[in-house]
């Protein structure tokens with residue numbers, strides 16, 4: 001048994017506890033609506049809903065008047081059967097037609113009791129805004145992470161990879177080669193008489209030479225190769241799927257290209273290169289990179305000891321081969 005106390009706008013149950021106070025609806029910052037399950041006539045709205053939808057009292061509207069056509073079809077074909085079966089449907093996305101015909105995304109919670117559908121509708125503008133902000137923050141974070149990763153992989157002076165990033169990339173190539181073998185060529189490249197360049201033209205001019213050479217190296221290699229600044233005036237190039245013949249044609253081209261970098265005194269820049277080709281059985285080494293670099297370094301020293309400005313390859317049978 002319920003009793004309605006008009007002066008307090010309250011419906012009390014037998015124990016005198018207030019069960020429903022329709023005027024409290026004024027305080028809810030969402031749309032509260034009651035509709036008939038059969039006719040879809042709107043029976044009651046809270047003041048927030050009246051204002052938001054721009055309806056006049058007494059309300060003579062149906063659900064069709066306050067939601068989009070697509071939302072109405074969705075309600076009739078999908079939501080209604082569910083609330084008839086389960087008594088409720090929570091968090092459903094609908095589109096409201098607000099005052100002035102504006103379409104507004106909203107989220108509705110519906111319950112069914114005594115053939116009346118109780119709608120609590122939250123206008124999703126703020127919610128969408130928050131979601132949008134979250135997406136933007138995530139995108140920004142991803143972009144910043146990418147930028148940071150790129151910065152942490154770069155050498156501080158030149159556009160080349162630093163040592164650590166190069167090792168990471170070379171290890172990827174080594175793993176691929178272990179699955180289905182292809183040769184990798186390790187080339188250590190060292191500028192000739194770089195100390196003299198610094199001493200004669202100054203450290204800044206020396207830096208410019210390092211940057212010019214780095215840019216040139218990037219132009220000479222393929223996407224799949226790795227180029228890094230390995231130390232002060234030493235560079236590492238790992239050629240993907242390259243044997244001694246490949247190194248020969250690559251280094252011929254490279255020496256010619258490097259000589260187009262002209263020093264302030266008019267002399268061309270030259271470099272010495274020491275190379276080693278990774279054999280399949282060397283993939284078993286505990287540190288494949290270190291083992292190849294040791295061979296390449298020996299070949300580089302051999303080139304430095306023999307007039308510089310050329311490439312030498314370490315060969316375990318023939319010793320050092322001048323290319």
Ligand SMILES: Nc1nc2c(ncn2[C@@H]2O[C@H](COP(=O)(O)OP(=O)(O)OP(=O)(O)O)[C@@H](O)[C@H]2O)c(=O)[nH]1
Nearest residue numbers: 190191192193194195196198203206207232233304
């Ligand atoms: N400008 C500049 N110089 C550097 C940088 N890193 C190392 N160097 C210099 O590179 C020079 C290397 O000198 P050396 O090892 O004697 O080699 P080199 O003069 O090229 O002689 P060879 O290799 O035998 O032909 C040193 O003077 C270093 O100070 C750098 O980032 N910028």
